[in-house]
Amino acid sequence: QLQLQESGPGLVKPSETLSLTCTVSGGSTSSSFYYWGWIRQPPGKGLEYIGNVNYIGTTYYNPSLKSRVTIFVDTSKNQFSLKLTSVTAADTAVYYCARTVWGRSVRYFDYWGPGTVVTVSS
Amino acid sequence: SYDLTQPPSVSVSPGQTAKITCSGDALPKQFAYWYQQKPGQAPVVVIYKDSERPSGIPERFSGSSSGTTITLTISGVQAEDEADYYCQSTDSSDSSNWVFGGGTKLTVL
16 A cells, blocks of 8 residues: 655744655655646645656756755655755745546546644744 | 536535536546545546546446536435535647636535
8 A cells, every 4th residue: 555654844844945855655756657736725725736756866846846845756765855055934825745546638636645734934 | 727626515414425526628628537535635536538437336326427517326325425516628739738617515414
C-alpha cells in the first residue's frame, strides 16, 4: 500500500523560505509512470495546486506561484521536496503531497499524504 | 486564469440523490476529476476521467459530462457522504496548469 508523509517546520517567519519533504513508502519515486505533486489548503478554504515533479526532475508549476516555487526529487531517498520563497501570511495552509497519475490527457492525484500545517508568522 | 465553478453548498435528505455541478470552458476538451474531503482528512478521488470510479469507491458515486459542465451524482445518499467535494481539471491552453473548483459542501439533512 502506497503511503506518503509530509515533514518540515510547522512555523515559518515572513519573508523566509518554506521547505517541506514528502517521504514515499510502498512505492518508488523512480517510477516513470507517475509524477509527484504538492497541493495546499488555506484555513477554511479550498484546494490550490502548487506543482508536480517526475523521476528525472521535470517540473510543472502553478503559474501564480511559479516565481517562488521549486519542487525537486531525490530518488535515492525516495523523497520529493517543496521550497516556497518569500512567504507571507497568505501562504499559511495545510500542505499535502500526493502521487500524480500522469498519462495521455489524464492528470489527477490518486494517493495523498495526511497533510502538514504550516503557519507563517513572526 | 482558468476557473472551475461549483455551487457552495448542496443539501439532501438520506436516501435521496445529490447532484453537484462544476462548470468550466475547457471541460469539453479536458478530463475532469472529483475529490471527496471529510473534515481533518486528505482528499480522496471518487471519480476520474469524467465518469470512471476507482476501486473501493461505492457504486452510488457516478460522474457525467455535458458541454462545459460536469456532474457528480450520489444516488441513495448516506450520512457518511457528508463532505466537501472538489472538481479538478486542466487548462486546455496550458495543460500544466491544474485547477480545482472552489468546492461544494454536501449536507445530509
